[in-house]
Amino acid sequence: MQSITLGWLDYAILGIYVAFVVGIGFALKRYMKTSSDFLTSSRGIPTWVTGLAFISANLGALELVGMAASGAKYGIATAHFYWVGAIPAMVFLAIFMMPFYYGSKARSVPEYLKMRFDERVRGVNSIAFAVMTVFASGISMNALAKLLNQLLGWNYHLALWVCSGVVLIYVLKGGLTSAIYTEVLQFFMIVLGFAPVVYLGLKDAGGWTAVTNALHGVAANPAALDLKPIGESYAANAWTSAWQPLLAGPECNPMGVDWFAMVFGLGFVLSFGYWCTNFLVVQRAMAAKNMTAARNTPLVAAVPKMLFPALVILPGLLAIALASMPGKHYRLPPPPIDSENFVAAIQVMSKATAQDSDAAFKQVSSTIGMKMSKEKVTALITSFAVAPVTEAAAQLQAATTRATDSKTALKALKRKGTATAAEIAAAEASTETAKQELRAMEKKHAVASQAFNERLRDTVEANDYDGVILSLVKKYCPTGLLGLALTALLASFMSGMAGNVTAFNTVWTYDLYQSARRRIFDAPRACTIVGKDGKETEVMVTPKEPSDSHYMWMGRFITVVGILLSIGCAYFARMYNNAMDVIQLVFGFVNAPLFATFLLGMFWKRCTGTGAFLGLLGGIGTSALVHGMTLAEGKGGWLGVQYYEFPSTMAQNFWLASFAFIVCFVLTAGISLATKRTKTDAELTGLVYSLTPKTVDATQSWIQRPAVLGTILLIGCVILNFLFW
Amino acid sequence: MGLDIRLPIGLMFSLVGLLLAGYGLASPKDIYDAHSLGININLIWGAVLIVFGALMLFGAFRARKANAAK
Numbered sequence: 001m002q003s004i005t006l007g008w009l010d011y012a013i014l015g016i017y018v019a020f021v022v023g024i025g026f027a028l029k030r031y032m033k034t035s036s037d038f039l040t041s042s043r044g045i046p047t048w049v050t051g052l053a054f055i056s057a058n059l060g061a062l063e064l065v066g067m068a069a070s071g072a073k074y075g076i077a078t079a080h081f082y083w084v085g086a087i088p089a090m091v092f093l094a095i096f097m098m099p100f101y102y103g104s105k106a107r108s109v110p111e112y113l114k115m116r117f118d119e120r121v122r123g124v125n126s127i128a129f130a131v132m133t134v135f136a137s138g139i140s141m142n143a144l145a146k147l148l149n150q151l152l153g154w155n156y157h158l159a160l161w162v163c164s165g166v167v168l169i170y171v172l173k174g175g176l177t178s179a180i181y182t183e184v185l186q187f188f189m190i191v192l193g194f195a196p197v198v199y200l201g202l203k204d205a206g207g208w209t210a211v212t213n214a215l216h217g218v219a220a221n222p223a224a225l226d227l228k229p230i231g232e233s234y235a236a237n238a239w240t241s242a243w244q245p246l247l248a249g250p251e252c253n254p255m256g257v258d259w260f261a262m263v264f265g266l267g268f269v270l271s272f273g274y275w276c277t278n279f280l281v282v283q284r285a286m287a288a289k290n291m292t293a294a295r296n297t298p299l300v301a302a303v304p305k306m307l308f309p310a311l312v313i314l315p316g317l318l319a320i321a322l323a324s325m326p327g328k329h330y331r332l333p334p335p336p337i338d339s340e341n342f343v344a345a346i347q348v349m350s351k352a353t354a355q356d357s358d359a360a361f362k363q364v365s366s367t368i369g370m371k372m373s374k375e376k377v378t379a380l381i382t383s384f385a386v387a388p389v390t391e392a393a394a395q396l397q398a399a400t401t402r403a404t405d406s407k408t409a410l411k412a413l414k415r416k417g418t419a420t421a422a423e424i425a426a427a428e429a430s431t432e433t434a435k436q437e438l439r440a441m442e443k444k445h446a447v448a449s450q451a452f453n454e455r456l457r458d459t460v461e462a463n464d465y466d467g468v469i470l471s472l473v474k475k476y477c478p479t480g481l482l483g484l485a486l487t488a489l490l491a492s493f494m495s496g497m498a499g500n501v502t503a504f505n506t507v508w509t510y511d512l513y514q515s516a517r518r519r520i521f522d523a524p525r526a527c528t529i530v531g532k533d534g535k536e537t538e539v540m541v542t543p544k545e546p547s548d549s550h551y552m553w554m555g556r557f558i559t560v561v562g563i564l565l566s567i568g569c570a571y572f573a574r575m576y577n578n579a580m581d582v583i584q585l586v587f588g589f590v591n592a593p594l595f596a597t598f599l600l601g602m603f604w605k606r607c608t609g610t611g612a613f614l615g616l617l618g619g620i621g622t623s624a625l626v627h628g629m630t631l632a633e634g635k636g637g638w639l640g641v642q643y644y645e646f647p648s649t650m651a652q653n654f655w656l657a658s659f660a661f662i663v664c665f666v667l668t669a670g671i672s673l674a675t676k677r678t679k680t681d682a683e684l685t686g687l688v689y690s691l692t693p694k695t696v697d698a699t700q701s702w703i704q705r706p707a708v709l710g711t712i713l714l715i716g717c718v719i720l721n722f723l724f725w
Numbered sequence: 726m727g728l729d730i731r732l733p734i735g736l737m738f739s740l741v742g743l744l745l746a747g748y749g750l751a752s753p754k755d756i757y758d759a760h761s762l763g764i765n766i767n768l769i770w771g772a773v774l775i776v777f778g779a780l781m782l783f784g785a786f787r788a789r790k791a792n793a794a795k
Contacts, residue, residue: 009748013741020737027728049730181730188734192777196770200761478760480748480767484741 003450004151004474010483017189017487018166021182021494025170028177035551038175039506040107041287045177049184050293051300054284056183059190060140060496061489064312069465071316072332073227074255075215075239076724077246078316079309084267086305087717089275090298091710093285096689097276098706100602101286102294104686108286109279110511116601116687118609118678119515124616126511128590129279130504134562135583137500138569144493145570150336151470160570163490167497168563172556176287176506179498183284186491187304193488194311194469200476201318204328214321215239225323225332226371226461228254239320242724256648265654269661273595280503295706302713306720319468330475333467334460341368342453346393349386357381368460376459389452392445399441403434501562508558509551518545585627592657593619593664600668605681605688611672619664626656731785739778746771 036042070078106112110126145160170178205211216236222228238245238254245253246262275281275298285297322330337345344367352360357378365372380386410427413419419427473485524542531537573580597616600607628639632652636642646652685691702708749768757765 009744012744016737016740016744020733024728024730024733027733031728181728181733184730185734185737188738188777192738192770192774196766200764200766204762476760476762478752478756478767480745480752481761481770484745484770 003153004470004482004486006152006483006486007479009480010486013480013483014487014490017185017491021170021185021491022166024181024185025173025178028174028181031177032173032175032552035509035548035555036107037177038552038555039502039509040283041176041180043287044289045180045287045293047288047293047296047300049180050284050288050297052187052304053180053183054281054297055301055305056187056190056492056495057281057284057499059187059308059312059492060499061492062140062143062496064190064194064489064492065143065466065469067309067312068316068319068469071313072320072463072465072468073316074253075317075320076242076309076313077253077255078313079242079720079724080246080262080266082305082309083242083717083721084262085271086275087302087713088267089271090302090305091713092272093276093282094295094298094706095710097598097602098285098295098298099291099692100687100689101282102288102291103692106286107510108506109277109282110507112687113597113601113612114511114515116679116684117607117612119519120613121597121609121616122511122515124613125594126507128587130507130512132587132590133280133500133504133507134565135569135580135587137497137504137562137566139573139580139584140493140496140500141566142570142573144490146574147470147489156574160567163494164497164563164567167494167501168560171498171501171563172559175555176283176502179495179502180284180287182491182498183495186488186495189484189488189491191304191311193485194315196481197472197476197485198311198314198318201315201322201472204476205318205321205325211317211321212240214324215317218320218324222254225320226463227320239317240724242721244725250647250651255650256646257651257654261651261654261658265658269592269595269657270654272599273591273593273657273661277594277598278591279507280499283503283506292700292704292706296704296709299706299709299713306713306717315469315472316465319472330471331458332463332465333471334457335370335462335464335467337368337370337453337457337460342449342456345456346386346389346452349381350390352381368456371461372459373461380455380459385455386452388448389445392441392448396438396441396445399434399438403431403438406431406434497563497566501559501566504562505555505558508562509555513554513558514551522546588653588656589620589623589627589660592623592660596661596664596668600665600672601688603689604669604672605684605691606672606677607668608672608675608677609679610675611668611670614671615664615666615668618667619660622663623656623660626659627652630656729785729788731781731788735778735781735783735785737778738774739782742771742774742776742778744771745774 032038034042067078067081070081101109101112104112104115106115108126110122110129113125114122141160141164144163145156148154148159149156170182174181202208202211205214216239218225218227219234219236219238219240221233223230223232234254235245235248235252238252243259246255246257246259250256250258285294288294288297319330319332322328323332345364348360348363348367352363360381361372361374361377364377406427410424410431413424413427473482477485522543522545524540526538527541529537529539593616596619597612600615601612625639627636629637629641630644630646630652631637631642632646632649635649636652646655681691745767749765749771752765752767754763754765757763757767760766
């Protein structure tokens with residue numbers, strides 16, 4: 001990770017942002033009267049606000065960083081995550097699904113499942129979702145704290161707790177409304193913070209035509225930029241066309257994906273599963289002020305979503321193009337060197353001389369554990385680049401000894417009791433001087449280490465794609481603009497946490513706590529009453545439910561718990577990186593089949609709770625099984641048998657989702673036909689398509705009708721696909 | 726909800742825009758040569774933010790007036 005020094009102006013911009021989000025929380029405090037105000041915004045927010053929050057809740061910082069990385073690795077085909085993997089699903093949600101979510105008066109997606117099916121389906125969905133949100137916000141906060149630590153040298157723990165504290169304050173004060181409002185602020189922050197970086201990058205590269213020409217050259221020899229192993233090459237348009245390389249087959253595109261997996265696996269199963277059922281985004285639409293506003297929310301969101309590739313994927317393409325232009329002095333950022341390996345490498349380098357540079361090179365590259373450029377390492381050795389570090393280290397060592405010695409001398413002097421005041425003062429003064437010297441030496445050593453670390457990293461022949469966006473920010477942003485871009489990044493991390501926490505507290509309060517309470521404590525129960533005549537009568541008593549203020553209290557309480565759990569997960573992610581990968585994998589299994597359950601539930605009244613529950617479990621099992629029995633880039637195959645090897649993990653992921661969906665669909669349908677319906681037509685009114693009166697949009701002008709807007713968006717999306725065919 | 730979000734957005738971006746543009750006017754040219762291709766991006770982008778912030782504030786005040794008229 002490259003280090004960046006911020007000026008006062010950058011800190012001021014950061015401070016202004018934090019002051020405003022906290023201020024919004026306090027300004028909203030007086031509107032938080034009921035648990036519904038706090039947890040669901042009482043359905044009172046205008047469309048453009050819910051629309052931008054909808055898209056913002058999805059545009060976390062990890063997406064921002066990850067999309068630029070994918071843009072560099074895979075080229076324009078990354079836009080499929082937007083034009084294939086988002087827009088159609090968002091339009092479907094708006095036109096077909098939102099009427100059931102909003103019209104059913106459900107307060108959350110799991111609650112809709114309870115109304116449509118039963119408590120079991122709700123249970124599976126709400127527990128998985130609650131755990132997932134906590135982990136997602138933990139992972140995001142860990143990434144933020146790590147970034148602030150490596151980039152700006154802030155203390156990891158301090159950064160983690162302070163950022164979480166800011167989120168806690170504004171969510172606790174203003175609830176979901178606060179989260180939604182700050183997401184809108186974040187949306188503008190990201191757009192206005194990154195647009196100038198993209199503009200400068202594009203201008204520097206010489207415009208779009210120059211970029212495409214450079215990318216054609218890269219496709220012919222991607223090994224030159226360490227993008228692919230030596231010897232692999234692609235057709236000229238591999239990085240600049242979205243569809244042609246895909247249709248030519250998985251070996252012809254850098255993603256290693258076939259068109260069917262892309263269209264069915266990503267475009268249908270994963271995309272609809274995420275956009276149409278994930279409460280994190282759907283919650284934003286459910287907070288809208290009326291049915292039309294709720295339905296238009298995903299449509300408003302689709303407009304920026306469609307154009308976002310220009311902001312988030314283009315930087316990746318620019319980075320590749322710039323790196324391939326020798327005159328631009330830009331290279332893709334190399335991966336960070338592990339601090340222990342760095343210390344060991346300094347040892348090796350300081351002992352190496354020009355004569356044994358061959359042996360030294362081998363030793364250095366094995367110490368670092370990455371592929372390195374022999375030429376560059378030899379240059380470092382022959383120019384004695386390590387000398388300033390070892391020199392500074394020796395001086396630091398000496399200064400430390402001096403500081404300790406003078407401190408001991410002072411203590412001894414004081415203990416003796418016979419020393420004069422002047423003697424003590426002199427000793428104190430020399431202790432102080434030694435201390436200052438030590439501080440200066442520490443600084444000098446840190447600066448020398450940092451400089452050497454950057455030179456050593458430059459010798460590594462590999463890329464840290466996640467660092468692409470920051471390397472561009474560092475290259476093009478003078479102080480001032482730098483503050484704006486970094487604040488945008490920080491904002492997206494924090495609002496990612498706020499989004500997850502507000503979805504978590506609603507699902508916890510309504511779907512887990514209230515639902516369990518109603519079944520256990522507040523359920524009607526039989527009581528025996530003994531009359532005056534001694535006669536016993538059996539009656540059913542329904543205990544009084546706690547008042548709304550109890551749930552309001554619970555909502556606030558669980559917000560604090562949610563933040564603390566997220567912090568815990570951040571530490572967990574920091575310590576057990578591999579365990580985190582496994583956990584995310586498991587969430588992938590759980591989410592893959594989900595859309596089949598919703599599709600059958602919403603559009604087929606015969607679908608039963610048992611069918612949905614068992615179908616869902618079958619689908620989850622299938623995705624685990626597919627992953628366990630196939631391989632891709634060395635991942636998967638943990639069941640001991642490998643029936644198939646996918647060309648890339650992305651292909652494996654798309655196919656796994658496709659199988660999970662199909663199994664869940666077939667199982668749910670089959671078991672539903674074999675089991676008896678438990679809900680009557682009347683109970684399912686408003687929850688199932690065929691039993692619900694169609695929403696009539698005649699009251700709006702034609703341009704505001706969701707069907708019209710959705711069609712326009714889909715046409716726009718098709719045009720974009722053709723433009724980058 | 727009672728708070729018009731355009732108000733804080735407008736205020737914040739106007740403020741940040743003023744700071745950026747002000748710094749752009751006062752800062753030496755060489756920081757732009759080193760980073761932004763010699764373009765005084767702080768001044769230009771500061772101005773863009775001021776315009777954006779002003780538009781947001783304008784929208785918020787107009788809505789408030791319309792509400793008051795009701």
